[in-house]
Amino acid sequence: MTKSLPFLLVDISKCEQNIAFMANKASKANVLLRPHFKTHQSLAVGELFRKYGIQQITVSSVAMAEYFSSGGWGDITIAFPFVPQMAARICTLARNIELNVIFSSPQNLLASIGSIDAKLGAFIEVDVGQGRTGVAVENTRDIALMINLIASNRNVTFKGFLTHAGNSYGVKGKDAVLKVHTNALNQLAKLRSFWANQFPNLIISYGDTPTCSLADEFWGLNEIRPGNFVFYDVMQSLIGSCHLSQVAVALICPVVDVSPNLQKVVVHGGAVHLSKEKVEIDGNDCYGVVCRFDGVTWSNPVPNALVSALSQEHGIISYTNGALDDVKPGDLLAILPVHSCLAVDCMGQMFDAHGNKYDVLPKNAR
Amino acid sequence: MTKSLPFLLVDISKCEQNIAFMANKASKANVLLRPHFKTHQSLAVGELFRKYGIQQITVSSVAMAEYFSSGGWGDITIAFPFVPQMAARICTLARNIELNVIFSSPQNLLASIGSIDAKLGAFIEVDVGQGRTGVAVENTRDIALMINLIASNRNVTFKGFLTHAGNSYGVKGKDAVLKVHTNALNQLAKLRSFWANQFPNLIISYGDTPTCSLADEFWGLNEIRPGNFVFYDVMQSLIGSCHLSQVAVALICPVVDVSPNLQKVVVHGGAVHLSKEKVEIDGNDCYGVVCRFDGVTWSNPVPNALVSALSQEHGIISYTNGALDDVKPGDLLAILPVHSCLAVDCMGQMFDAHGNKYDVLPKNAR
Numbered sequence: 001m002t003k004s005l006p007f008l009l010v011d012i013s014k015c016e017q018n019i020a021f022m023a024n025k026a027s028k029a030n031v032l033l034r035p036h037f038k039t040h041q042s043l044a045v046g047e048l049f050r051k052y053g054i055q056q057i058t059v060s061s062v063a064m065a066e067y068f069s070s071g072g073w074g075d076i077t078i079a080f081p082f083v084p085q086m087a088a089r090i091c092t093l094a095r096n097i098e099l100n101v102i103f104s105s106p107q108n109l110l111a112s113i114g115s116i117d118a119k120l121g122a123f124i125e126v127d128v129g130q131g132r133t134g135v136a137v138e139n140t141r142d143i144a145l146m147i148n149l150i151a152s153n154r155n156v157t158f159k160g161f162l163t164h165a166g167n168s169y170g171v172k173g174k175d176a177v178l179k180v181h182t183n184a185l186n187q188l189a190k191l192r193s194f195w196a197n198q199f200p201n202l203i204i205s206y207g208d209t210p211t212c213s214l215a216d217e218f219w220g221l222n223e224i225r226p227g228n229f230v231f232y233d234v235m236q237s238l239i240g241s242c243h244l245s246q247v248a249v250a251l252i253c254p255v256v257d258v259s260p261n262l263q264k265v266v267v268h269g270g271a272v273h274l275s276k277e278k279v280e281i282d283g284n285d286c287y288g289v290v291c292r293f294d295g296v297t298w299s300n301p302v303p304n305a306l307v308s309a310l311s312q313e314h315g316i317i318s319y320t321n322g323a324l325d326d327v328k329p330g331d332l333l334a335i336l337p338v339h340s341c342l343a344v345d346c347m348g349q350m351f352d353a354h355g356n357k358y359d360v361l362p363k364n365a366r
Numbered sequence: 367m368t369k370s371l372p373f374l375l376v377d378i379s380k381c382e383q384n385i386a387f388m389a390n391k392a393s394k395a396n397v398l399l400r401p402h403f404k405t406h407q408s409l410a411v412g413e414l415f416r417k418y419g420i421q422q423i424t425v426s427s428v429a430m431a432e433y434f435s436s437g438g439w440g441d442i443t444i445a446f447p448f449v450p451q452m453a454a455r456i457c458t459l460a461r462n463i464e465l466n467v468i469f470s471s472p473q474n475l476l477a478s479i480g481s482i483d484a485k486l487g488a489f490i491e492v493d494v495g496q497g498r499t500g501v502a503v504e505n506t507r508d509i510a511l512m513i514n515l516i517a518s519n520r521n522v523t524f525k526g527f528l529t530h531a532g533n534s535y536g537v538k539g540k541d542a543v544l545k546v547h548t549n550a551l552n553q554l555a556k557l558r559s560f561w562a563n564q565f566p567n568l569i570i571s572y573g574d575t576p577t578c579s580l581a582d583e584f585w586g587l588n589e590i591r592p593g594n595f596v597f598y599d600v601m602q603s604l605i606g607s608c609h610l611s612q613v614a615v616a617l618i619c620p621v622v623d624v625s626p627n628l629q630k631v632v633v634h635g636g637a638v639h640l641s642k643e644k645v646e647i648d649g650n651d652c653y654g655v656v657c658r659f660d661g662v663t664w665s666n667p668v669p670n671a672l673v674s675a676l677s678q679e680h681g682i683i684s685y686t687n688g689a690l691d692d693v694k695p696g697d698l699l700a701i702l703p704v705h706s707c708l709a710v711d712c713m714g715q716m717f718d719a720h721g722n723k724y725d726v727l728p729k730n731a732r
Contacts, residue, residue, distance in 0.1 A: 004429060004732060005451050038678060060679045061634075063370060080679050083620045083634055084696040085371050104632075108623045111695035132680060133623050133632050166677070254449045257474045257499050266470075266499050268427075268449055272711045276642040311532070312404060312707055313426045313446050314498060329477035330450040341678055345638045346711075348729025363714025363729060366370060 003355065006253040006269045008347040009334065010358060011297065014248035015230055016048055022212065022229050023052035029218040034058050034077060036207065036227025039341045042350065043071035044358040045230065058207070058225045062089045063366040069097050077205070078102070079162065079225060081125060081133055084112045091118035102162050104133040106145050113153050122150050123162035123205060126191065128184040130166035137187045140194065160203030160222070161191055168210035173240045181211040189220045213241035231340035234289050235279055249350065250291060250298045250334035251343060253315060260325045265305075269315040269335055274307070275342035281306060288335035290317055290324070296353050298334035307335055369721065372619040372635045374713040375700065376724060377663065380614035381596055382414055388578065388595050389418035395584040400424050400443060402573065402593025405707045408716065409437035410724040411596065424573070424591045428455045429732040435463050443571070444468070445528060445591060447491060447499055450478045457484035468528050470499040472511050479519050488516050489528035489571060492557065494550040496532035503553040506560065526569030526588070527557055534576035539606045547577040555586045579607035597706035600655050601645055615716065616657060616664050616700035617709060619681060626691045631671075635681040635701055640673070641708035647672060654701035656683055656690070662719050664700035673701055 019035075026033035036058040037046055046057070046068060056075040059065045065076045066089065074097045078090070081104035093099055100121035103109040124146050127134035135142050150158045165184040168177050188204050196202055206218070207225030213236070218224060231249045232242040253269035269288075279286050288307035292299040305319035315335065317324065327333070337343035344350065350358040385401075392399035402424040403412055412423070412434060422441040425431045431442045432455065440463045444456070447470035459465055466487035469475040490512050493500035501508045516524045531550040534543050554570050562568055572584070573591030579602070584590060597615045598608040619635035635654075645652050654673035658665040671685035681701065683690065693699070703709035710716065716724040 004455075005449070080634070081622045081632075083371070083622055085620050089370075104623045105625075105695075108695045132677065132682065254451050256447045256449055257470045259471075266447075268446070271641065271643070271708055275637065276644075276708070277637070278642075311498065312711075316498065329471075329474045342637055342642070345678075346729075348732075359730070363712075364725070366714075 003351055005332075006251050006267075006273050008343060008350045009250050009252050009298070010045070010231070010350045010352055011248045012048070012352050014246060015045070018229050018232065018246060018248060019049055019052050022226060023054070025212070025216065026224055029216065031218045031221050032056065032223035034205070034223045034225050035230070036060070036079065036225050037068060038064060039227040039230055040344055041067075041361045042344070042358045043068065045350070046071060046073065058227065061366065062086050062093070064361060065093055065099065067361045067365065069093060074098060076100070077123070077162075077225070079164070081108050082112045084115060087112055087115040090120070091116060094118035094120050100159060103146060103150070105135055106142050106149065109146050109149050113149055113156065116153055116155050118155060120156050121159040122156045123159050123203070126161050126163045128163045128165050128187045129180065130164060132164070132166060134163060137191050158199065160199070160205065161188070162205040163188065165206065165208045165211050168208050169239065172238065174214050177210045177214045177240060181215045184211070185218075185220055192220055209236060210239045210241045228341060231344070233340035233343075234286065234336055234338045235277070238279055238281070244289060244301055244336060247336045247340070249340050249343065250293075250336050251288070251347070252293055253333050253335055255327055255329050255331045255333060256314070257329055258327055263319045263322070263324075265317040265319070265324050265327050265333070267315045267317060267333055267335070268313060270313040271310045272312055273343070273346055274310060274315065274335065274337050275339060275346050276310060277337075277339035277342050279338050284308060286338065288315065288337055291334040291336060293332045293334040295332070301336070369717055372617050372633075372639050374709060374716045375616050375618050375664070376411070376597070376716045376718055377614045378414070378718050380612060381411070384595050384598065384612060384614060385415055385418050388592060389420070391578070391582065392590055395582065397584045397587050398422065398589035400571070400589045400591050401596070402426070402445065402591050403434060404430060405593040405596055406710055407433075407727045408710070408724050409434065411716070412437060412439065424593065427732065428452050428459070430727060431459055431465065433727045433731070435459060440464060442466070443489070443528075443591070445530070447474050448478045450481060453478055453481040456486070457482060460484035460486050466525060469512060469516070471501055472508050472515065475512050475515050479515055479522065482519055482521050484521055486522050487525040488522045489525050489569070492527050492529045494529045494531050494553045495546065496530060498530070498532060500529060503557050524565065526565070526571065527554070528571040529554065531572065531574050531577050534574050535605065538604065540580050543576045543580045543606060547581045550577070551584075551586055558586055575602060576605045576607045594707060597710070599706035599709075600652065600702055600704045601643070604645055604647070610655060610667055610702060613702045613706070615706050615709065616659075616702050617654070617713070618659055619699050619701055621693055621695050621697045621699060622680070623695055624693055629685045629688070629690075631683040631685070631690050631693050631699070633681045633683060633699055633701070634679060636679040637676045638678055639709070639712055640676060640681070640701065640703050641705060641712050642676060643703075643705035643708050645704050650674060652704065654681065654703055657700040657702060659698045659700040661698070667702070
């Protein structure tokens with residue numbers, strides 16, 4: 001193995017199963033799958049989606065839109081509210097591809113609408129419970145104002161409403177996620193019934209990995225935009241969106257030192273590799289789940305072991321019941337990341353089991 | 367401003383004051399300052415150190431050593447325990463520059479010592495209280511074993527002992543940091559007195575930003591290796607290592623949306639920009655401290671405002687007492703990072719007020 005350590009290994013087979021699962025679900029539910037590519041940020045991983053018929057994608061920044069456009073993606077929604085400083089680059093890009101943007105409030109819209117001089121599709125972001133950005137679904141006054149403001153610029157076409165039911169990240173278990181989901185669908189149904197007469201081609205765009213993984217019903221929606229499902233991660237497994245066996249990326253780390261007395265293993269794999277995203281498992285801080293690695297694939301998680309602390313380059317694995325007593329410096333372990341989107345962003349590249357490299361949008365091209 | 371937003375702005379004048387402060391302190395205390403370059407990971411920022419006479423540096427990975435070597439740095443300590451997989455690259459590099467490595471235990475040493483076929487300086491890492499890696503100072507048996515193992519490879523020269531008093535990060539205030547410091551110095555003095563007869567040229571290498579910022583006495587030490595001080599950050603200010611006015615980097619973020627009713631501002635500046643490093647301020651989660659930005663420099667922190675949550679691209683600022691009621695979408699705010707090392711690593715490049723770019727070791731070159 002000539003690539004340097006630690007590296008991010010992607011299991012392409014799991015990845016394709018995850019894509020197939022979501023593509024089939026969308027197809028059965030008769031909604032468009034417009035996957036969010038912010039998780040992998042990779043042209044090479046993006047290619048895997050094509051065989052499932054994906055041609056329309058979601059991204060979270062202008063730089064990401066430019067990057068995927070350069071790889072032949074011709075229909076992109078930037079699902080991050082428009083900021084006036086983005087206008088020039090967005091309009092340049094919109095001259096070459098179908099590009100949709102979102103506006104999150106009248107104030108947000110007012111700041112930019114005047115500076116758009118290229119054809120753009122516009123969604124109004126609505127909030128169905130996350131409370132991050134977006135207009136309340138029942139705020140008809142602001143929505144009407146935004147629709148009028150959009151109409152004031154002939155380059156911009158109102159397409160519909162977009163939401164992220166990100167409150168699904170705050171709950172655990174299928175029942176709780178489906179409750180968030182049903183609540184969101186009910187709100188969106190009211191929104192559609194209010195506006196559908198005036199806009200018969202209204203698009204309702206929805207998406208987050210927990211609800212899209214666990215729900216089968218997507219009534220009243222036109223498209224879903226989950227992203228994380230391509231790789232999944234420890235956080236998703238705790239929400240209940242996936243099983244840990246579906247996680248498709250792992251950080252391959254060399255063991256640096258061992259302390260069987262303290263039941264501790266130190267690996268080269270820290271905050272600059274995994275990110276400092278943290279979850280709690282059985283009351284313990286967890287920065288990653290530990291698996292064995294045979295040089296090609298990783299094992300099921302090692303019971304009674306967790307990445308319990310991270311510094312910039314060091315990862316500390318704590319274990320009990322002698323789980324890793326046999327490990328020695330130079331051995332390789334695989335760490336399933338808590339949040340795969342951030343681990344990919346930290347690592348800046350991935351490799352498959354054959355050593356093929358999967359590029360990620362470089363930091364200095366953003 | 368043609369660079370894209372958000373971007374990491376570095377205040378070169380503060381940066382140089384921080385370097386001058388530490389260089390003067392080291393000079394007065396008659397210890398070598400061998401700064402840790404993992405904070406900036408930047409050849410351009412590295413150049414700023416030269417005018418203070420710095421020629422010897424510390425890094426935390428082989429890739430970083432290669433990168434700084436390519437920029438003319440000819441005396442580097444890799445202050446991360448040796449891993450067997452690093453041997454080939456380390457030996458290649460050691461043929462061109464003075465290179466020191468560290469070993470953290472007999473097991474760690476045994477795994478690699480046989481594969482070193484180039485001239486290397488070796489430090490034994492000792493633990494003075496952090497409990498991350500390193501041999502206990504009083505563990506004379508293991509230390510003697512390690513010294514003998516090092517001597518078994520004629521390419522490797524035992525240089526001395528290296529430690530990171532990282533337990534200083536767990537305390538707050540000058541008195542508490544100095545207590546950690548004095549305790550470390552006492553342990554290291556015993557270590558020196560035990561081994562100095564046998565190794566009259568023994569080097570004791572010590573370093574972490576809190577103790578090096580707050581202490582003036584470094585008796586018994588030969589070199590100090592703080593790193594973070596070049597930029598400082600919110601975490602260091604809470605420990606007491608610096609004042610927030612000394613923080614030399616800020617993330618310049620455009621305001622995306624505002625909710626004066628909720629006293630909330632959303633900026634483009636998320637976990638992929640600031641990292642998810644978090645501190646607590648007055649019982650509230652804090653991912654960054656908010657300042658105004660006039661296009662060139664940032665203000666003192668805005669009272670009653672904090673970055674209270676991050677998602678991948680979004681930063682949520684919560685405020686009270688109307689502190690940011692006047693802000694509107696498109697305005698720029700400056701966010702002081704909780705942990706500057708991670709923010710730099712996330713951003714992958716920096717800019718000064720004149721728009722000059724400061725490159726950072728690219729992720730895909732690691």
